[in-house]
Amino acid sequence: MTSAARIASIFLSFFIVHANAFSQxxxxxxxxxxxxxxxxxxxxxxxxxxxxxxxxxxxxxxxxxxxxxxxxxxxxxxxxxxxxxxxxxxxxxxxxxxxxxxxxxxxxxxxxxxxxxxxxxxxxxxxxxxxxxxxxxxxxxxxxxxxxxxxxxxxxxxxxxxxxxxxxxxxxxxxxxxxxxxxxxxxxxxxxxxxxxxxxxxxxxxxxxxxxxxxxxxxxxxxxxxxxxxxxxxxxxxxxxxxxxxxxxxxxxxxxxxxxxxxxxxxxxxxxxxxxxxxxxxxxxxxxxxxxxxxxxxxxxxxxxxxxxxxxxxxxxxxxxxxxxxxxxxxxxxxxxxxxxxxxxxxxxxxxxxxxxxxxxxxxxxxxxxxxxxxxxNFQNRSFFSYWNRKYPERYNNISIQKSGWKLVGKTDYQAPIEEFELYNLTEDPYELTNLISSQTSKGRELKIEMDELYEELIQENHLVNQPLIQIGFEEENPVFLNRNDAAGQRGIWAQEEIYGYWNVLLASGTYDFTFKFVKDVPSQGTMYLETGPIVNQTKLESEGKIEFIEMKDIQLPGMKTQIIPFYQVNGKQIFPFWVEIHKK
CATH class of the missing domain: 3.40.720.10 (Alkaline Phosphatase, subunit A)
Known part of the structure; x- marks a missing residue:
């Protein structure tokens, strides 16, 4: 082998070894x-x-x-x-x-x-x-x-x-x-x-x-x-x-x-x-x-x-x-x-x-x-819990637990006896066509015990009881846009004009400018209210025609956990904003 070939061979071996090491x-x-x-x-x-x-x-x-x-x-x-x-x-x-x-x-x-x-x-x-x-x-x-x-x-x-x-x-x-x-x-x-x-x-x-x-x-x-x-x-x-x-x-x-x-x-x-x-x-x-x-x-x-x-x-x-x-x-x-x-x-x-x-x-x-x-x-005795309701889980309504091929489904009310539940053997009936609760009641009760235990555990979780807060007035996000997806209050807030809503927030002390956008343009003769805990500010509008936005500037607010509750009172209506922009000065 020539000197050049030896060098090439050594280099290739070095490359392969280090490439494999990189991969591993x-x-x-x-x-x-x-x-x-x-x-x-x-x-x-x-x-x-x-x-x-x-x-x-x-x-x-x-x-x-x-x-x-x-x-x-x-x-x-x-x-x-x-x-x-x-x-x-x-x-x-x-x-x-x-x-x-x-x-x-x-x-x-x-x-x-x-x-x-x-x-x-x-x-x-x-x-x-x-x-x-x-x-x-x-x-x-x-x-x-x-x-x-x-x-x-x-x-x-x-x-x-x-x-x-x-x-x-x-x-x-x-x-x-x-x-x-x-x-x-x-x-x-x-x-x-x-x-x-x-x-x-x-x-x-x-x-x-x-x-x-x-x-x-x-x-x-x-x-x-x-x-x-x-x-x-x-x-x-x-x-x-x-x-x-x-x-x-x-x-x-x-x-x-x-x-x-x-x-x-x-x-x-x-x-x-x-x-x-x-x-x-x-x-x-x-x-x-x-x-x-x-x-x-x-x-x-x-x-x-x-x-x-x-x-x-x-x-x-x-x-x-x-x-x-x-x-x-x-x-x-x-x-x-x-x-x-x-x-x-x-x-x-x-x-x-x-x-x-x-x-x-x-x-x-x-x-x-x-x-x-x-x-x-590790998966032989595994169970899986599922639920869905608007706002918060409801006891025994659209709730299920499955384990070892069996599935218990609740489509009933909070006081329902076990006979009102549905029980399926998914191994034999993957399409959930045959409710076996009347013939396999003891299996249903067994699953319901685990369902109850997990439900009680989950609804007491800290992050559910103490819901996450939007933080306003901090350098990480300024301005802040509050949208309707994150608005609490009346159930089912969507694109309605007259609906009660608010945002749960952690507010930093400071001076703020607020801009309110509405689903549709609103009459320009009314009163805009902004409630932030014990502090309520209002501004009266007395011009002609309709407007898309309303501004409230230079509002001084202390640091606090609170609700931001805005509404525009006009012609006997209380109109909830579509979104709110909040800028800390």
């Missing part, structure tokens, strides 16, 4: 993908012959697929459990609006845990765990964020897109690192493109990318090129007679399904771009991809025979797909049917990267790594 010592990249209101049946790999999801179908063939996986019946609770490994009520999340979609800042998120291992972290899409300090993504461990506000684009809380109506998903004003920024294009394309940019920028260090699509949530808006593929489809036909129930669809539901399928195909195309970028950057082998959905479908369509929709504790509302693609450790396709849940994602990621779970709070989830390695011992 460098934590894997993690991409967590979640879609919004995409039901269990909205995929090719779950049996839907009408929808085109080739990218996700291929991912399923190359992943560990959890076929008995559960989430919460609605989005904010699912997202809080996903981020923390804890039942949502422990985190302060109790609703999707009504002031109940704000997660306590003391919670430890996946992003915060990964920061301990020097991950760079980014979120793109839907957050829905608080729009103000100290509950924003930037307050909970994310270095980069491109998000919309509240539960959905075009909804009242996302006031930068609300007035765009049937174009709210196109050319939106989003929030980039807490600042409003205009974007061009369709929302799902934007969120995927921003995620790809983040990955390209950080390809040489461990990254955590949370790609949280708001589609196919309502409003059902999609680029026409995708809709045209489904416009003539009858989504109720073409299913194989396999014993699965198929629930009737109205004509409006069929049209909704066409739009949903178009939105889902667009997501699939965007994921193809994302996965192709990983290959191009040659980081696909050291990147873990986790895919799930947040709850059942909002509209009736194919749900693989499952009973119930979004918001319901029946299987159609809470069963979701989970795919974990971990090429360094697990090759090919594998299916796991043990009871698993969104609670398990944080503990799984923590084990993968070698992070200890917080020991000062209860973590309800379990790492899925033992299951993926063939050890089901």
């Amino acid at each position: 010592n460098t934590p894997p990249n993690i991409i967590l993908i979640i879609t919004d209101d995409q039901g269990y049946g909205d995929f090719g790999f779950t049996g839907n012959p009408h929808i085109s999801t080739p990218t996700l179908d291929q991912l399923a063939q190359e992943s560990v697929e959890f076929t008995n996986f559960y989430v919460s019946p609605v989005c904010a609770p699912t997202r809080s459990s996903l981020m923390t490994g804890r039942y949502s009520l422990r985190t302060g999340i109790r609703d999707t609006y009504n002031g109940g979609a704000m997660m306590a800042t003391e919670e430890h998120t996946i992003a915060e845990l990964l920061k301990k291992k020097n991950y760079v972290t980014g979120i793109f899409g839907k957050w829905h765990l608080g729009d103000n300090y100290p509950m924003r993504p930037s307050d909970q461990g994310f270095d980069e964020s491109v998000i919309h506000l509240s539960g959905g684009m075009g909804q009242v809380g996302d006031f930068t897109t609300y007035y765009q109506g049937n174009r709210s998903y196109f050319d939106p004003v989003l929030w980039h690192n807490n600042q409003q920024q205009s974007y061009q294009g369709y929302c799902s394309d934007i969120f995927a493109e921003e995620a790809i940019k983040f990955i390209e920028k950080n390809k040489d260090q461990p990254f955590f990318t949370y790609l949280s699509f708001n589609a196919p949530h309502t409003p059902l808006q999609v680029p026409d090129e995708y809709y045209q593929k489904y416009k003539d489809l009858d989504p109720s036909e073409g299913f194989v007679e396999d014993g699965k129930p198929f629930y009737p669809m109205s004509e409006s539901q069929k049209e909704d399904a066409r739009k949903v399928y178009a939105m889902v195909e667009n997501i699939d195309d965007n994921l193809n771009k994302l996965f192709s970028k990983l290959e191009e950057l040659e980081i696909d082998d050291r990147t873990i991809i986790i895919f799930l959905t947040d709850n059942g479908p909002q509209q009736q369509r194919y749900v693989a025979g499952l009973r119930g929709l979004k918001g319901n504790v029946f299987q159609g509302g809470v069963r979701a797909p989970l795919l974990i693609h971990y090429p360094e450790k697990y090759q090919g396709s594998k299916k796991i049917d043990q009871l698993t849940a969104h609670l398990d994602i944080l503990p799984t990621i923590a084990e993968v990267v070698g992070i200890d779970l917080p020991n000062d709070r209860k973590i309800d989830g379990k790492s899925l790594i033992p299951l993926m390695n063939g050890d089901a011992g």
